[in-house]
Amino acid sequence: MVTQKTDLHCHILPGIDDGAKNLEVSIALLREEINQGVTNIMFTPHFDSDRISVDEFVSARGEALEQLRASKEFAGMDINFKLGAEVYYTVGLADMELEPLCYQGSDYILIELPTQARPHGLSRTLGTIINKGYRPIIAHVERYAYMMSDPTTLYDLIDLGCLAQINAETLVTKTKLSPVVGCLIRRGLVQFIASDCHSRRRRPPNLEKGFAALRSNYGGKYEERFLDAAKQIYSGAAICPEDAKKPKKILGMWV
Ligand SMILES: [Fe+2]
Numbered sequence: 001m002v003t004q005k006t007d008l009h010c011h012i013l014p015g016i017d018d019g020a021k022n023l024e025v026s027i028a029l030l031r032e033e034i035n036q037g038v039t040n041i042m043f044t045p046h047f048d049s050d051r052i053s054v055d056e057f058v059s060a061r062g063e064a065l066e067q068l069r070a071s072k073e074f075a076g077m078d079i080n081f082k083l084g085a086e087v088y089y090t091v092g093l094a095d096m097e098l099e100p101l102c103y104q105g106s107d108y109i110l111i112e113l114p115t116q117a118r119p120h121g122l123s124r125t126l127g128t129i130i131n132k133g134y135r136p137i138i139a140h141v142e143r144y145a146y147m148m149s150d151p152t153t154l155y156d157l158i159d160l161g162c163l164a165q166i167n168a169e170t171l172v173t174k175t176k177l178s179p180v181v182g183c184l185i186r187r188g189l190v191q192f193i194a195s196d197c198h199s200r201r202r203r204p205p206n207l208e209k210g211f212a213a214l215r216s217n218y219g220g221k222y223e224e225r226f227l228d229a230a231k232q233i234y235s236g237a238a239i240c241p242e243d244a245k246k247p248k249k250i251l252g253m254w255v
Pocket of ligand 1: 009010011086196
């Protein structure tokens with residue numbers, strides 16, 4: 001039996017960002033998600049406050065969803081969906097009304113950070129957002145050079161009240177980052193994986209392979225934990241990474 005999965009980060013809505021370029025691609029990506037056992041999906045198009053207002057984004061996202069819903073292929077699909085966003089970090093987020101950007105019906109908000117340099121005021125801004133009642137989820141933490149060179153920077157954000165996601169691809173393909181990613185998983189600093197799928201070939205749906213890699217590299221308990229966390233977050237339930245532990249560097253390796 002295929003395990004039921006939840007995908008909390010994807011770019012499947014048609015024509016709104018650098019993901020599915022049209023309805024045909026959206027339908028193909030959704031078919032593949034369903035083939036891999038995905039039953040709950042959060043549509044998370046990119047949002048960047050330097051490029052678009054929240055109102056304009058919400059309107060464009062609604063139009064993209066309507067285009068999808070109007071298709072008879074989508075109407076015949078057995079999949080639950082909700083709306084969200086992948087919000088690019090700025091200090092200005094602390095002063096914005098973020099509710100329209102949260103995972104629908106919840107306080108969770110998926111936030112993407114700059115990849116190379118830790119942004120100024122990060123802890124303060126995320127702390128303000130948390131104090132307002134939101135729960136930031138840091139998207140694909142493996143992409144941030146400053147977190148991979150020093151994973152205690154991620155621990156500090158988890159300690160603040162954030163959650164963290166990695167892309168399934170990071171588990172499927174072994175790279176020089178794999179040992180650090182292993183440290184993040186074993187230290188309880190990552191709560192779930194997602195596909196972050198954009199297209200059929202370059203960045204396809206891959207949760208099936210991602211969970212297989214998680215199971216074989218880290219064991220079934222992480223698979224169960226990650227499946228359950230994503231399902232709980234989708235439903236809007238509060239989850240708490242109680243077991244997060246601070247990474248240590250021993251003989252040049254993060255453990
Ligand atoms: Fe993304």
